[in-house]
Amino acid sequence: MTEALGQGHEFGTGDERLAQLKSRLEAVRERISKATLDAGRTDEPALIVVTKFHPAQDIRRLAALGVTDIGESRDQEASAKAEELADLDVRWHFIGQLQGNKAKSVARYAHVVHSIDRPKLVDALARAVSAEQDATARPAMDCFIQVSLDDDAGSHRGGASQADVGLLADRIAAASSLTLAGVMAVAPLGADPSAAFEKLAGISERLRSAHPGATGVSAGMSQDLEEAVRHGATHLRIGSDILGSRPAVR
Ligand SMILES: *Cc1c(COP(=O)(O)O)cnc(C)c1O
Numbered sequence: 001m002t003e004a005l006g007q008g009h010e011f012g013t014g015d016e017r018l019a020q021l022k023s024r025l026e027a028v029r030e031r032i033s034k035a036t037l038d039a040g041r042t043d044e045p046a047l048i049v050v051t052k053f054h055p056a057q058d059i060r061r062l063a064a065l066g067v068t069d070i071g072e073s074r075d076q077e078a079s080a081k082a083e084e085l086a087d088l089d090v091r092w093h094f095i096g097q098l099q100g101n102k103a104k105s106v107a108r109y110a111h112v113v114h115s116i117d118r119p120k121l122v123d124a125l126a127r128a129v130s131a132e133q134d135a136t137a138r139p140a141m142d143c144f145i146q147v148s149l150d151d152d153a154g155s156h157r158g159g160a161s162q163a164d165v166g167l168l169a170d171r172i173a174a175a176s177s178l179t180l181a182g183v184m185a186v187a188p189l190g191a192d193p194s195a196a197f198e199k200l201a202g203i204s205e206r207l208r209s210a211h212p213g214a215t216g217v218s219a220g221m222s223q224d225l226e227e228a229v230r231h232g233a234t235h236l237r238i239g240s241d242i243l244g245s246r247p248a249v250r
Contacts, residue, residue, distance in 0.1 A: 011064055018061045024242045025049075025065055028225075032236065035229035045220070045229060048093050050239030053246035056081045062242075063088045071095045071114075071237050075102040082109035095184075095218075095237055097158055100124040107132040112142040114184040114218050114237070117160040119171055126175035133177055143172050144184035144218050144235075147203055149196040157186045162203055169211055182216025182234070183207060193224035197231035204232070 011018045029047070036044045050071035051059050059070055059081060068089070072078035073096025082092055091111040098106065098115055106113065107128035116122060122143075129141045145168050148159035160168055165183065172180045185200045187193035197219050204217050220228025222241035229236070240246065 011061060015061070017058070018064065020244075021058065021061050021242065022065050024244075025062070025067070028222075028238055028241055031225060032229065035226045038226075039230045041229070043234075045233050046235045048095075048218075048235055048237045049242055050095065050221075050237050051081075051243060052077065052096075052239065054243045056084045058243060059085055059090070060088065063090055069093060071239070073097075075105050079105050079109055093237075103128040104131075107138075107141065110141065111139070112144070112181065114144040114235075115146045115158065116143050116168060116172065117146045117158065118164075119168065122168060122171045122175065122178070126177050129177035130175075140177055140179045142181040142216075143178050144181050144216060145169060145172070145207075146184045146186075147200065149185050149199055150188045157188060159185060165203060165207060166210065169207055169214065173211055180211055180214045182214045182218065184216075184218035184235075186221070187219075187224050187227075194227040194231070197224075197228050197233070201231045 032044060032047060046069060048069040048071040049062055049067050052073045069091045071093040072081065078092065078094060092109050093112045093114060094106050094110040095114045098113065098121060100120055103124035107125065113125065125141060132138050145165055146159040147165060148161060150157065169180055172178050183200060183204050185196065187196040200217060200219055207214050216235060217233050218235040218237065219233040220236040222238050225236050225238060
């Protein structure tokens, strides 16, 4: 195998994990291309590979295979990996629940946060990114508003209520260190992902009427990427179908 060009020269042809990641990545990329075609779209969504619980060395392998966008959901783990992999040219996406007291840490390495769900978090991130910009000239942080698509509180998977999206959007747009990217959601457990993503598309449309630049729709995981693509996802967050299984998520 001679594909490990660019970043990651260190992986030889005998690296079995590299070969495994390569074939799974290719399979997922093919699914995305097919779903894009089936949806009659010409704009292929961006692939964010979610590496939580998997070692930093796998991110090196993914970068060697051409992956440019990495998703992580816990600050402690993500910040350690970002530090260890500072030489890699990848964009870090924070996709997990975020406490306000972690905003400073996230502002040091994350290019994008997908899980903004309350005004206090907007304020904490705005301050933290602004301070980081003074110190390091980092770019503005791209921010997705995570929306809850649950009607049933019992299967809640996080996110703001739909009624709060407008208020959160205005607050993000007003912060000079933040850029409003769009909306994000996780399909409710046990429900039809297609209906959930259709709902999200409507929320995105309403958001864009007030904020035309906020065109991002972060939706779709290993199990439901086809449905997400069909309903206009611009960013897919794929973990287990590329990395393999991981310990149960909290
Ligand atoms: C873990 C995670 C993913 C990836 O899920 P897979 O089913 O492994 O593809 C996507 N989005 C969020 C918010 C996650 O926490």
